[in-house]
Amino acid sequence: MQKQTPYFGSVKFFKHVIYLSLALLGFVVFSKLYSYSKEHFAERTFAAIPSANLLSDGETSEQTFTAPNYQSKYPELYSSIPKAFRQEKEKVAYLTFDDGPSIRTLEILELLKAFNIKATFFVVTEGTDLSILKRIVQEGHSIGIHCHSHEYKKLYASTENFLEDLHTAYNKIYQATSIKPRFIRFPGGSINAYNSINYQEIISEVLRRGFLYYDWNVSTGDAASNPSLEQIMQNIKASVNGQDKLIILAHDSEHKTQTVAALPKIIEFLTREGYTFDRLEPTVKPIIFAYP
Numbered sequence: 001m002q003k004q005t006p007y008f009g010s011v012k013f014f015k016h017v018i019y020l021s022l023a024l025l026g027f028v029v030f031s032k033l034y035s036y037s038k039e040h041f042a043e044r045t046f047a048a049i050p051s052a053n054l055l056s057d058g059e060t061s062e063q064t065f066t067a068p069n070y071q072s073k074y075p076e077l078y079s080s081i082p083k084a085f086r087q088e089k090e091k092v093a094y095l096t097f098d099d100g101p102s103i104r105t106l107e108i109l110e111l112l113k114a115f116n117i118k119a120t121f122f123v124v125t126e127g128t129d130l131s132i133l134k135r136i137v138q139e140g141h142s143i144g145i146h147c148h149s150h151e152y153k154k155l156y157a158s159t160e161n162f163l164e165d166l167h168t169a170y171n172k173i174y175q176a177t178s179i180k181p182r183f184i185r186f187p188g189g190s191i192n193a194y195n196s197i198n199y200q201e202i203i204s205e206v207l208r209r210g211f212l213y214y215d216w217n218v219s220t221g222d223a224a225s226n227p228s229l230e231q232i233m234q235n236i237k238a239s240v241n242g243q244d245k246l247i248i249l250a251h252d253s254e255h256k257t258q259t260v261a262a263l264p265k266i267i268e269f270l271t272r273e274g275y276t277f278d279r280l281e282p283t284v285k286p287i288i289f290a291y292p
């Protein structure tokens, strides 16, 4: 009779031990991987991105990201930023007029026609004669949004306030011209004493909605007062400073008589300096103030 080998300690026994261990190891690895992926990936949907706010002890807060309410307001208040900016002439000047339209706008339109040049008007829609907007467009100039109410304190009190005002101005310009405005000039410039706390939020919301904004690199200095023609020319000459591209800030509100008086001199001076004039359009790369 053949001798029976005991099972314990046999080759078969050790084979079974090895198979069992491999099966157990496989199960442990699988269950670890499963719980890790569940924890790290399953809850990372778009709606539940953990907030980037760090708590004082360095841990990430459990708070999830929720879009601010103002983002869902005014669904028609959207534009589109062009895919590319155009190649501009080597020396180009963009005359821009804020705070109109007013009786001064009509005088400026006559001068622009006489010199055969185009310009840009950033208009205020509260308490102004919006019938003038149609003439601005008919004569080939551009219109951008300045604001509805020119009350800086109220305008910049919150992003909600700013958007509400922008929405009103946008609609009024559209009603008056049948053209949807595509760019803005922030009252006081994109960064000013009234929005030092929230300018980044306001600017990013304006850009998120596809609107461009233009600041300036040359100023007539006529914002606060009605400086003399000589003073305006000095301001212009001092700020042109050999730059190739000029976005010139001027105002066409009712009291700016000296700005109108200086306009022919400004045009003649810049023409002598080799500049050609053009109007702003969304394909013109903006000049914007640097963040402090």
Ligand SMILES: [Zn+2]
Binding pocket: 098, 099, 146, 150, 187, 188
């Ligand atoms: Zn203004």
